[in-house]
Amino acid sequence: MIIAVDGPAASGKGTIARALAKRYGLPHLDTGLLYRAVGLTVLREGANPENEAHAMAAVDFDEALFDDPELRGDEAGRAASQVSAHPLVRAALLNRQRKFARQPGGAVLDGRDIGTVIAPEAEVKLFVKATPRIRAQRRHAELQRRGSFVSFDKVLADIRERDARDMARATAPLKPADDAVLLDTSFLSIDAAIQRAVALVEARTAAAA
Numbered sequence: 001m002i003i004a005v006d007g008p009a010a011s012g013k014g015t016i017a018r019a020l021a022k023r024y025g026l027p028h029l030d031t032g033l034l035y036r037a038v039g040l041t042v043l044r045e046g047a048n049p050e051n052e053a054h055a056m057a058a059v060d061f062d063e064a065l066f067d068d069p070e071l072r073g074d075e076a077g078r079a080a081s082q083v084s085a086h087p088l089v090r091a092a093l094l095n096r097q098r099k100f101a102r103q104p105g106g107a108v109l110d111g112r113d114i115g116t117v118i119a120p121e122a123e124v125k126l127f128v129k130a131t132p133r134i135r136a137q138r139r140h141a142e143l144q145r146r147g148s149f150v151s152f153d154k155v156l157a158d159i160r161e162r163d164a165r166d167m168a169r170a171t172a173p174l175k176p177a178d179d180a181v182l183l184d185t186s187f188l189s190i191d192a193a194i195q196r197a198v199a200l201v202e203a204r205t206a207a208a209a
């Protein structure tokens, strides 16, 4: 079974994807980390994430970056959004994600274009959302826990800017697949959001059986 979990920044898609992977014994890929790794590599080279050639020079990034705490920071998130708008960068990362999705037994992937581009054949597609303000509160608290003291206003502005860029890009824009189920987590606790997601998976798989 392939489960695609898409949605904007800090909507809770990673939390839900990890919980579903655990529950169904499936491997999980956070595809945002790939774009973050490219973005962070460009920044560390002193290059420009908005320049497609500079971003392409970073697609063979060092895998050790997955353990680097800066990868989860706000600078890496912004750079990720910038490099991810380049069609050549998306194409360079496509096969790795498709291969992961199509491994025997299935997988859970979260990102922006899993249900639309990476795995349009996924049995279950969730599109997780929450209001920008609530997402900013969650991300702000998360960054503080990680020791990064960026202001709430900056986090909110960043989220709005990333939403706009991710939705407006020509290649694989952020949008729900036609057959995705929407899951608004704005007023759900983490446990309640996971319960809803499990119920949606069960409903989809029961309908398909």
Ligand SMILES: Nc1ncnc2c1ncn2[C@@H]1O[C@H](COP(=O)(O)OP(=O)(O)O)[C@@H](O)[C@H]1O
Residues within 6 Å of the ligand: 007, 008, 009, 010, 011, 012, 013, 014, 015, 016, 138, 139, 141, 142, 185, 188, 189, 190, 191, 193
């Ligand atoms: N339903 C929820 N209620 C409160 N906090 C949440 C909820 N879902 C996720 N979070 C918290 O919000 C932050 C962002 O969640 P995450 O799953 O990483 O989002 P995304 O993968 O969409 O960026 C994390 O600190 C997470 O623990």
Ligand SMILES: Nc1ccn([C@@H]2O[C@H](COP(=O)(O)OP(=O)(O)O)[C@@H](O)[C@H]2O)c(=O)n1
Residues within 6 Å of the ligand: 008, 009, 010, 011, 031, 032, 033, 035, 036, 077, 080, 081, 082, 084, 085, 110, 111, 112, 113, 114, 162, 166
């Ligand atoms: N499948 C994906 C995943 C991420 N991305 C880009 O990578 C950026 C960072 O993604 P992320 O999932 O790590 O970000 P958060 O939602 O965790 O803040 C996003 O803003 C997107 O621009 C993408 O274009 N396609």
